[in-house]
Amino acid sequence: MFINNQIHILKRRNEMKKIFAWPKEIYLFWIVDFILGLELIGSVLLIFFRDWGGLNQTQTQMLQSWFTLWIFILEIPTGVFGDVVGKKKSVLIGYILTIIGTITYSIVPNIWLFLLSEFIFAAGIAFISGSKEAWMYGIAEKYNIQSEFKQIYATAKTFNIIGMIVASVIFIYINTLLPVQQIFRLGIFTNLLVILLLGFLIKPAQGGKKKRKPTEVAKEAFQLLKSNITLRKLAIYTGLLGSTSYFVIWLYQQALRVLSVDDIAFGEYRIVLLGSQLLVLRLFPILFKKLGLKKVLILIAIIVGLGFIIGGVLHNTIGILFVLAFSGGLGLQVSTLVSDNVNNEIEEDQRSTVLSFVNMARRLMLTVFNPVIGFLVDTKGVFIAFTVLGVISLLAIFFKPKIISK
Numbered sequence: 001m002f003i004n005n006q007i008h009i010l011k012r013r014n015e016m017k018k019i020f021a022w023p024k025e026i027y028l029f030w031i032v033d034f035i036l037g038l039e040l041i042g043s044v045l046l047i048f049f050r051d052w053g054g055l056n057q058t059q060t061q062m063l064q065s066w067f068t069l070w071i072f073i074l075e076i077p078t079g080v081f082g083d084v085v086g087k088k089k090s091v092l093i094g095y096i097l098t099i100i101g102t103i104t105y106s107i108v109p110n111i112w113l114f115l116l117s118e119f120i121f122a123a124g125i126a127f128i129s130g131s132k133e134a135w136m137y138g139i140a141e142k143y144n145i146q147s148e149f150k151q152i153y154a155t156a157k158t159f160n161i162i163g164m165i166v167a168s169v170i171f172i173y174i175n176t177l178l179p180v181q182q183i184f185r186l187g188i189f190t191n192l193l194v195i196l197l198l199g200f201l202i203k204p205a206q207g208g209k210k211k212r213k214p215t216e217v218a219k220e221a222f223q224l225l226k227s228n229i230t231l232r233k234l235a236i237y238t239g240l241l242g243s244t245s246y247f248v249i250w251l252y253q254q255a256l257r258v259l260s261v262d263d264i265a266f267g268e269y270r271i272v273l274l275g276s277q278l279l280v281l282r283l284f285p286i287l288f289k290k291l292g293l294k295k296v297l298i299l300i301a302i303i304v305g306l307g308f309i310i311g312g313v314l315h316n317t318i319g320i321l322f323v324l325a326f327s328g329g330l331g332l333q334v335s336t337l338v339s340d341n342v343n344n345e346i347e348e349d350q351r352s353t354v355l356s357f358v359n360m361a362r363r364l365m366l367t368v369f370n371p372v373i374g375f376l377v378d379t380k381g382v383f384i385a386f387t388v389l390g391v392i393s394l395l396a397i398f399f400k401p402k403i404i405s406k
Helices: 002-019 024-036 045-052 057-084 087-105 111-128 131-142 146-174 180-185 187-201 214-227 229-258 263-291 293-314 317-331 339-344 348-379 382-399
Strands: none
Touching (some): 024 146, 024 187, 045 057, 045 180, 045 263, 087 131, 111 131, 146 263, 229 382, 317 382
């Protein structure tokens, strides 16, 4: 017992030392993700789109379908841009476009302005998607710590979630002090700070490499995805669960309203969603080591699916907590949990493009699912929508990869 305690103490000491042993660029990425989490829009989605914007759920999800469609269209060109021109430039352009989209979105509640703003947001997300993760992975390769990337990436997500928890607490106190469009505009300042940090303090991961033709990069990336069954299955698996869990963010507030829960409680319930994600990021890497990837991927799909189904059947706040804690808390972090496996399959000079291909699976699914789920909520109710999302989530079991190459 004494020896076991000493071993445990030594492990904890090594972990504490490791916290302070990362390259400064890694710390800066973590700070950036924390700052990005401070945006308050997540706590006011229903208030912004339905109360201020005057949209029903179908219109709101159609708007999101328009958004994901444009990300789908722009994903590969911007991914190639990141590989050919530079991942840093791609990410910075993305955050600049996000600021522009935030400004145009919050001028007046007008559907045409909303469509324009969603297009701008989509372009911004497309420039960031793939390139930011690839940039971070490139930094890890630069310092020969790519074997630790799963921990690095999970820590970045953890800081982002902590930022969102802080934002949710802030919302509880300021939701009656500012109009919802002004709360939305606060995102301008967080994105501006991120641009300054990334632009001036973190250098591109690799320099002096031979420039390649965009068509050559895209072709090689597509061939890799075509020939690599592991990568294809991971793309579909994460796409399915990422798509269904995405609706937790959009529907839990509507479910709370159906149950006559006061809007001020949105922030408190959001903290449950975010806290669950922190637990997932802490616990599931341990499960991966003990049970193996195949078993854990099956377990994840079952938990996400059952969380939705229980929420749909119970039709009360306990059921909503199941949806938030299990379907949202676990489902929203699936891509983070398997990110190391995905990156291990890709060469550095193709990484942005291939990750963009992988992300396209989720974008395409969301383009289809958004209007369907929105219409389902308006016609059958949000709890029926939860049940349908649960069944769809269970389908991910059939797309788990059989073998993960090391």
